[in-house]
Amino acid sequence: MALVSAKDMLEKAKAGHYAVGQFNINNLEWTKSVLTTAQELNSPVILGVSEGAGKYMTGYKTVAAMTEAMIEELGITVPVALHLDHGGYEGCKKCIEAGFSSIMFDGSHLPFDENVAKTTELVALTKKKGLSIEAEVGSIGGEEDGVVGAGEIADPQECKKISDLGVTMLAAGIGNIHGVYPENWKGLDFGALDKIQALTGDRPLVLHGGTGIPDDMIKKAIGLGVSKINVNTECQLSFAAATREYIEAGKDKQGKGFDPRKLLAPGAEAIKNTVKEKMELFGSVGKA
Numbered sequence: 579m580a581l582v583s584a585k586d587m588l589e590k591a592k593a594g595h596y597a598v599g600q601f602n603i604n605n606l607e608w609t610k611s612v613l614t615t616a617q618e619l620n621s622p623v624i625l626g627v628s629e630g631a632g633k634y635m636t637g638y639k640t641v642a643a644m645t646e647a648m649i650e651e652l653g654i655t656v657p658v659a660l661h662l663d664h665g666g667y668e669g670c671k672k673c674i675e676a677g678f679s680s681i682m683f684d685g686s687h688l689p690f691d692e693n694v695a696k697t698t699e700l701v702a703l704t705k706k707k708g709l710s711i712e713a714e715v716g717s718i719g720g721e722e723d724g725v726v727g728a729g730e731i732a733d734p735q736e737c738k739k740i741s742d743l744g745v746t747m748l749a750a751g752i753g754n755i756h757g758v759y760p761e762n763w764k765g766l767d768f769g770a771l772d773k774i775q776a777l778t779g780d781r782p783l784v785l786h787g788g789t790g791i792p793d794d795m796i797k798k799a800i801g802l803g804v805s806k807i808n809v810n811t812e813c814q815l816s817f818a819a820a821t822r823e824y825i826e827a828g829k830d831k832q833g834k835g836f837d838p839r840k841l842l843a844p845g846a847e848a849i850k851n852t853v854k855e856k857m858e859l860f861g862s863v864g865k866a
């Protein structure tokens with residue numbers, strides 16, 4: 579199955595009160611782990627690619643070609659969207675050209691009018707090509723690929739304005755942040771989420787910074803209209819921990835344990851476990 583827009587899977591999720599996970603990828607192992615887990619669990623999935631990760635993988639064309647080919651070679655039949663995460667205006671255009679099936683235009687740091695203007699233009703472009711587009715209001719806190727956000731609470735009226743432009747899904751800051759949550763984090767602002775949901779209706783809402791949000795808060799957010807949840811840091815942490823364990827146990831020095839296919843295997847397996855846990859929590863298992 580070729581890459582698909584995230585529109586159908588997210589509208590189904592919103593109507594069915596579950597969420598589809600976006601798992602950010604960094605390389606071949608990451609992509610393979612996420613795709614095979616989605617297939618095993620019969621779950622739709624969104625592969626997220628930040629601009630930094632795109633550059634790391636030598637460019638968006640490489641990422642799109644690798645993902646398309648991997649879907650074919652692995653016989654993946656569940657719906658897979660390849661999505662630019664926190665794209666700038668130029669990045670969005672490049673990904674559309676490279677064959678991504680979904681983009682996020684993050685204009686949250688721009689003056690609101692400019693966010694509206696650029697989002698409008700990109701909505702028209704994605705509609706013409708049958709791609710999905712995510713927009714953002716209220717920056718997400720924390721740091722991701724050098725983009726630092728303060729963790730604002732989005733203005734519900736601004737959310738409605740951006741949603742009404744015809745975006746596929748909307749990311750709205752509700753106190754969530756990227757990376758690991760600090761000890762004194764106040765939690766998600768469900769009052770704000772409720773107001774945003776009331777004004778944006780059936781529009782699928784996106785929760786960024788899914789790592790470290792307690793399970794009950796995730797479930798409550800899904801109940802209040804969140805139908806896409808982004809997970810990035812958690813896969814990185816589980817990959818690193820499993821790799822550390824392998825090396826600290828001296829396994830790379832036993833036999834051919836230094837073989838990269840062996841060295842990277844525990845990390846790849848750890849990503850699979852994290853993805854599985856999240857898909858079960860989000861309720862997307864069996865929904866492909």
Ligand SMILES: [Zn+2]
Pocket residue numbers: 664718722756786787808
């Ligand atoms: Zn994000």
